[in-house]
Amino acid sequence: MSLLLRRLGKLCHGKPAGALVKRSSLILSSNGYSSSSLLQTPPCFVLTVAPCGEDLGKLVIVKANEFCITDLEKKVPLDLVDTDHLVGASNGWVATLKDGGIVRLQDDLNPFASDTNPKRILLPPLVTLPRCQTQMVTNMAMSSSSPEDEDCVVSLKFFGPQLSFCKPGGKPEWTNIRIANPCFYSSPVVFSKKHGMFRILASGGYLIGSWDARIDKKSKPKFQRLRFRNVPKLSKTKRELLNSCCTSEHLVESGTTGETFLVKLYRRPRASGSEKMQTKALMVFKIDDEGNAVYTQDIGDLCIFISKSEPFCVPASSFPGMPSNRVAFLDFDENVYISVPYSNIIGGNCPYLAPYHIPPQNIV
Numbered sequence: 001m002s003l004l005l006r007r008l009g010k011l012c013h014g015k016p017a018g019a020l021v022k023r024s025s026l027i028l029s030s031n032g033y034s035s036s037s038l039l040q041t042p043p044c045f046v047l048t049v050a051p052c053g054e055d056l057g058k059l060v061i062v063k064a065n066e067f068c069i070t071d072l073e074k075k076v077p078l079d080l081v082d083t084d085h086l087v088g089a090s091n092g093w094v095a096t097l098k099d100g101g102i103v104r105l106q107d108d109l110n111p112f113a114s115d116t117n118p119k120r121i122l123l124p125p126l127v128t129l130p131r132c133q134t135q136m137v138t139n140m141a142m143s144s145s146s147p148e149d150e151d152c153v154v155s156l157k158f159f160g161p162q163l164s165f166c167k168p169g170g171k172p173e174w175t176n177i178r179i180a181n182p183c184f185y186s187s188p189v190v191f192s193k194k195h196g197m198f199r200i201l202a203s204g205g206y207l208i209g210s211w212d213a214r215i216d217k218k219s220k221p222k223f224q225r226l227r228f229r230n231v232p233k234l235s236k237t238k239r240e241l242l243n244s245c246c247t248s249e250h251l252v253e254s255g256t257t258g259e260t261f262l263v264k265l266y267r268r269p270r271a272s273g274s275e276k277m278q279t280k281a282l283m284v285f286k287i288d289d290e291g292n293a294v295y296t297q298d299i300g301d302l303c304i305f306i307s308k309s310e311p312f313c314v315p316a317s318s319f320p321g322m323p324s325n326r327v328a329f330l331d332f333d334e335n336v337y338i339s340v341p342y343s344n345i346i347g348g349n350c351p352y353l354a355p356y357h358i359p360p361q362n363i364v
Contacts, residue, residue, distance in 0.1 A: 039363040041112050042066070042319045043305055043312075045330055046354045049081050057081075061111050064303070064357075065322035074115040076108040081353040088140030088156070089309035089356040093147060095140045095156070101126035105147050105154070105168070109354055112361045121147050123154070123166050127174050132162040139188040141198060141310045143213045145362075153213045155198050157189040163211065165198075177211065179221075184209055190251050190310055194258055197222070205249040205262055205285075205293070226262070226287065230295040238281075242266050245280055252304050252311040260287040261313070263304060263327060267334075276333045276349045284327070284340050297341040299325055307331070309356035319360075330355045 043064040049057035056075040063070065080086070085096045087103075092110035097103055103123040107113040126134040138157040147154055150169040157163055161182075165175045179185070183202035192199050197210040206226050212219040234242070245266035253260050262285040270278040284304075285293040303322055304313040307330035316324035327338045332355050336347030 040318075040360040041363065042322070043303075043314060043328075043357055043359055044111060045307065045335075045352075045357050046081075046109055046111070048353065049076060049078060051078060055079065059109070059111050064305070064328060065319040067321075072111055074111060076118075080106075080108055086354060087137035089354075089358075090140050090142040091145045091310070092358045092361060093142070094354070094356065095137075095154075097126075097135075097137060101128075101134060103156070103166075109356065110358060110361065112363070119148070121168050123168060124172050124174060126156075126164065127176055129162050129176050129178050132158065132160055132178065134158055134162060134164075136160075138186065139308065139310065141189045141191045143191050143198070153198075155189050155191070157187070157200065160185050163189065163198075163200075165211075165213075179209070181207075181209070183207060187249075190253070192253050192260070193255060194253055194260070199251060201249050201251040201262065203249070205264065208251065224291050226291050226293045228285065228293045228295070232295060241280060244268055246277070250306050250311055252306065252313055254302055254313045256315055257300075257302070259299075259302075261285065261299065261304065262287055262293055263306060265306070265329060270349060277331070278349065279329060279334060279336050279338065279345055281343050282327060282338050282340075299340055301325075303328060305330075305357040305359070307355050307357040309358070312357070312359045314360060328357065330357055 044061045047060045047062050047069060050060055051057045055078050057078045059072045059074045059076060061070050061072060085098060086094055087097045088095045093105050093107050094109050095103055095105055102125055105121040107119045128134045136159040138159055141155045142152055144152040146152060147168045152169055154166050154168060161179045163177045163179055166172055184200045187200050187203055189198050189200050195210060197212055200209045208224045210222040245268045248265050250263040264283040265279060266281040267277045267279050270276045284296055284299060286296050287293050301315045301317050301324045302313045303316045303324060304327045305311060316322040325340045327340060329336050332352055334349050336345050338345050
């Protein structure tokens with residue numbers, strides 16, 4: 001824990017680890033994650049769940065604008081952070097997959113959801129298409145902030161060709177699509193409010209596929225080919241570094257500016273023979289309506305959050321203390337902040353049982 005405190009201290013604008021304190025705050029955001037003036041919580045993630053008896057644990061979180069560890073009184077089932085069952089998250093809701101293909105959505109890991117009345121939504125058993133599999137899930141995405149919304153559509157993307165949709169608020173049943181292009185098989189799905197469609201960025205980042213959120217089996221996907229512009233010339237050293245890394249591409253949309261970004265993350269093993277991955281560089285591209293992906297070192301006031309949850313971005317100025325023009329990346333073994341202009345990386349390797357960034361939550 002002392003190592004973790006030092007690393008969190010590095011994230012806190014150079015403040016020493018001793019400056020980390022337990023605090024709890026709500027931020028009045030007039031231009032934050034939502035478009036209206038609402039009381040909102042800052043983005044955060046669950047650092048760990050501290051056992052407290054009776055197979056329960058208390059949430060321990062880190063807020064993106066404070067970089068301090070906050071112990072909460074909220075209790076959750078310890079088996080919820082069993083990584084064998086957690087298969088995705090979106091807007092503070094997590095999805096678990098149990099034997100028999102039963103998917104359950106729940107808000108237990110949302111620090112700002114009810115402690116005494118956690119919400120659980122059972123979805124119908126999964127249906128596996130021929131020559132597909134539904135045991136290994138890439139991720140989950142939702143068309144609105146809560147699966148309780150009448151028109152909310154939940155999407156599960158599986159490793160391989162199957163993409164599935166379900167509308168929990170209506171007559172819940174799965175609509176299953178077989179994706180023809182293998183370039184999409186390992187990519188995550190996201191929902192675009194701007195386009196009203198579920199979108200998948202193909203491996204390599206050169207193609208975006210879009211599927212209608214209205215769950216019409218007859219509707220055909222739309223495809224947009226990307227053209228990379230203003231790509232910087234790399235030194236031999238930088239080129240060799242990037243070539244030695246594993247690359248992942250992430251599509252993220254700003255609800256406040258309407259901009260769409262493609263983020264390329266470059267990671268490689270921390271040491272020879274090590275299973276821990278370490279982020280070494282990133283590139284950010286701004287995508288316009290014509291399919292131009294223009295390299296940029298300036299995303300302005302925004303901070304992009306990428307994790308095993310559906311990605312999002314927020315204006316940093318809406319949450320005092322949050323750095324702007326940054327990408328926050330969280331995985332099972334790493335938590336880092338990356339400067340978009342300079343690719344400076346602050347953070348390091350630690351285990352995370354539930355590596356899900358939680359976007360701002362409205363306080364009703």
